[in-house]
Amino acid sequence: MTTTLKAKPRVSYDCSKCPAYCCSIYERVEVKPRDMRRLARHFGLTVEEAAQRFTKRYGTERILRRQTDPLLGRVCRFLDLTTRGCTIYEARPEVCRDYPGRPRCSYYDVLQFERETQGEPDVMPLVQITFRSRTPAG
Numbered sequence: 001m002t003t004t005l006k007a008k009p010r011v012s013y014d015c016s017k018c019p020a021y022c023c024s025i026y027e028r029v030e031v032k033p034r035d036m037r038r039l040a041r042h043f044g045l046t047v048e049e050a051a052q053r054f055t056k057r058y059g060t061e062r063i064l065r066r067q068t069d070p071l072l073g074r075v076c077r078f079l080d081l082t083t084r085g086c087t088i089y090e091a092r093p094e095v096c097r098d099y100p101g102r103p104r105c106s107y108y109d110v111l112q113f114e115r116e117t118q119g120e121p122d123v124m125p126l127v128q129i130t131f132r133s134r135t136p137a138g
């Protein structure tokens with residue numbers, strides 16, 4: 001019997017060289033019931049305790065709380081502001097595990113583009129996305 005090892009898909013981004021745009025740009029990181037149970041287990045809390053401490057309601061969704069970040073303004077409360085890494089990597093929600101869902105990360109591409117264009121290997125463009133409705137209000 002032979003075992004086929006599934007090759008890890010090659011990706012064109014390096015999160016270790018990025019200030020974690022994806023943990024900042026998206027105001028809502030959804031926490032589904034399964035994510036909530038994983039998070040609670042990780043901290044040795046009940047689901048209710050973890051929900052209360054780490055998440056808040058956004059309409060019908062439950063989302064991760066955020067914190068102030070001197071670099072990017074507001075970021076996920078689980079981002080380490082110094083290392084720029086996720087402090088709950090093994091217990092992070094599904095949506096974080098899946099991101100960016102393709103071999104390229106647009107934010108990393110922007111970062112690389114600016115670093116090459118500016119000739120500054122450490123430059124960090126401030127990237128912000130604002131979502132607006134296509135239909136004018138009123």
Ligand code: SF4
Binds near residue numbers: 014019022023105107
């Ligand atoms: S924005 Fe892209 S490169 Fe940066 S941490 Fe997120 S997935 Fe990684």
Ligand code: SF4
Binds near residue numbers: 076077088092093
């Ligand atoms: S849980 Fe981790 S990976 Fe997900 S947004 Fe927060 S810091 Fe980023």
